[in-house]
Amino acid sequence: MSKIKLILENSIRSLKDSDGRIGLLTQTILLAFLLVLTLTSGSVQHYLADNLDQMLGSDLVIESHTELDKDKIAKLTAMTGELAQTALANITLTHKDRWARARLKLVGANYPLQGTLRLSDGLGTTEQISQNGPKEGDIWIGPRLAARLGLNVGDSLKVGDALLRVDAILLHEPDRIMEGHNVDMRAMVSHTNTTAMLGNDNRALHRYLLAANVPQRAEIEAWVSNNMPAATLIKKHGGQHPLSAFWTRTENFLGLASVLLFFMGAVALDMTNRRWLAKMRYRLALYTSFGTPMKTGITMAVGEWLVTFIATTVAALLLAFAAFGLIIGEMQNIFPGLEANPDFIAAAKTTGLVFLLLLALKAPSFIQLAQSSLLSLIRTQSEGTYIWHRLVFGLLSVSMLAVAYSDNWLLTGMTLFAVVIALALMLLLTWSIVKVGNLWGRHRTGLLPFSFFIAQQRLIAKSAQIMGLGLCGLLLLFTMMLMRDLGGMMESHARTHDGNLLVSQAHEYHVQALEEWAGQTGSSIRTLKPFVSAQLVAINGTKLDDYMQKPSDTLATLKDPIRLSWADQIPENNRLTGGTWWAQDTENWQQISTEPEVMTDMELEFGDRLTYQIEGKSYDFTLVASHAFKSGASSITFWFQVPGIARQHIEAPTRYMGSMELPETAWPALARLWQAHPSLSLAPLKELTERFDRTLAMVTKVTSGYAAMVLLLSLFVLAASVSGFRADDRLKNGLLMSMGFSNRDCLRLNFYDWGITALIAAIGAIAGTWIAGSLIYEEQFGLTYRPDLVWVSATVLMMVSTVCLIGYLACRQSLKVSVRNLIAA
């Protein structure tokens, strides 16, 4: 009992000194960050699961980009007995001179299978319940759409060739969950009007809602898997919400951010650990002199660390729950009805993970503690720094976190590669500058040569200090730079896009209409690139669903049809990044090129066989090349490209995407074009800008929060660095003053010391940022890395000044005590 009390007393005393406080704060921030991530994720997952139960509108949903033929529908109906068909398409609705993009849902006679529809007669009037969808010739529109178009119940609305009557305001659909976090304006019509309204728009999404018992579910599942490779099956029981993969990816991206934060935290902890270790070795040696076994001493040291971890957990939990409440409030904009449902088991698992990570960081210290010797109290002994232990366990810890959280291996790998190179550079610079400086100063007098001499004596500790500060500088600089450039890129992309109207999809017959309309209104078509809609269904004969288990953005995108383009030569806005592009007159049409990011994320290799489903038929292509976007020409580039000759073998309608430039006078005439072609996908620049601004605001909010965390941890590293070396500096200052040097001389020496430290750290940080920028910018964000020298210089100057200023303040503070106390410290 007395030992436990002693452990507690020691822990409280440790937490009262500056190293203890910095360590506690760092651990608390890291744990709180990961707990917030876990709790938020748990609530979102709970929300998604709850929604899946409540809002699927059926037991099973089959989703496909191609409409099922009569035989398949008959087969499905025979298997279940109850089937409702819906189709969704994005169209432009016009009323007088107003227009709005909306998601039109076409529903069959059986819709909805489960649940009810909620309607009203007008905006703000009483709600009514309906068991069926709209009748033929009627349209129900969402309240926002009604307000945007100025429509009331009873008004007429022309959609394509069909004239429809607004019969009700649509408030709720029982299968709303299938729309996920889509906040597009909505409208609903009867399925019988399909052809009149959509023409041959293959981008329509077809859904088949099925009511099925357990054996029927299994039978349908097997049948869909064998007969509809491009279809997705969503189950109410034991299934996954359509948004769950999206959320896992978001969570994993934040995971990468947490890996970097953890890296910084590890540096701060390593710095505070230096003095902790010296103190504990002394304490253990003393305990041994009382006859206490070394094992007891180490157990007590571990006990003290555990007490600190418990204190960390309590503080982090309080902080995390407060932040969790605030974040859930913010996220209700994305997930309406989301509630704060803390998942305590997940929180405990995260705490366990952080416990293991911190233990891995502390393990070298515990190993070193076992080397404590009573002899050190009798005569001075050299103490190993165990730098390799620290590095190995530190990297092990960061890797464990990366494995647990990151799914984007390319990004994680590149980030860690840049960090490791920067660290190696800083190490090399430190050793070279200090060694050369010492050589230069050997036959010289003065404070600068002395400063190099001292640095040489503390070379290993100095290297650790420089690497820590440099790493923080790197992460801080990179985060700030990325924030600035990403914001700038998004803004400039929105504003400098070719033309002011994006043509996101047009059919052959639309092209003619567009050309005519452009001629009439004085508009010009800037670019129009052809493609066919294709869905990747298998890689090397393995179905896409079975091919990869880890969540990935690329995989999620490939589950929907993509645009497959063709070209004989590499387009002028592309460059070859690997493999061999086909010859211009090639006869081998089954070749394909893709972007390097797709290759990495999907773990593709040249020679792999990619199977696509296009208009219900399968086509195989062999991966032979990879291409990447090159700026300077059109901004439209395709993920997948095949030889021009391949087009002759593919039976599918050609579609186009491109851009147009409209004069001011042409905009009012756009309503006319849409009225005639509602399925023509056009996005005005203004609308794009608004979307970008919304996204930009969200990105800015997330990156600002992240930058604040990085800044906070940088301060901890700086504080730990100053605090960890304070005792050494006090002794050095005391000795100098005892030899007749003035306060001013001590301050000058201190300035040299911190100046050298900060400068090497800054060079390392810039080099690391440059490497990370060159690697990551183009690969991950499609940006060309062009560092702004003025901005980088200013940031470095600020970093060096801050470090020197804090070092100066700490030195001035330590000089306030007497020489005797300085030496005795």
Next chain:
Amino acid sequence: MQNKIELTAISHHFETGTDRIELFNDLSFTVECGETLAIVGPSGAGKSSLLSIAAGLEKPTTGDVRFILDGNIADIRTLRANSGFIFQQFHLMPELDAISNLALPLRLKGNKAAFQLAREWLEKVGLKDRAHHRPHQLSGGEQQRIAIARAFITKPKFIFADEPTGNLDAKTSESVTSLMFECAQETKCGLVIVTHSNRLAVRASHTFRLQGGQLEQAA
């Protein structure tokens, strides 16, 4: 019951990277409980190394060291549990006050009356009024008195003292020496002291001089 440490034909040296420094050769002596033994000699003669070997902290290059406790041969761990140390630098825990420093060894051994006993020992060493003073608030002599009390408080069978008066003036050394020998006599432990001070050495029941690698019994 017999408690003793036997050193037989021990030799010791250490390497400095380029050189090999021979400390002593073929030394033998025995320390028994109830005895006081002083080792004197010039700096660098190897006194502290000899003390470390006797205390089981280091192994000699050659030779044999036997620890006998209660008549049985004991291992180093058992010896450590039954021995205490007094250092030249005092080595009090800076964050603990005087009474907490004194109570520390007892608390580590799970003694519930640690603070009561510490209070009694504080009175015995004449520092009752300094109970709640931290080491930096005490003089060198006061710190060493606390350190001596701390070494004896658990009643060990052997005490090893490395230059216990090396950091003290003559007057303070005298009182600290008296305290140490009184405590050794009271607890009947074996006391091994390494010192430069002849005044201290003459108080011991046996005195050895270590010089030129040889150990001679001083008169």
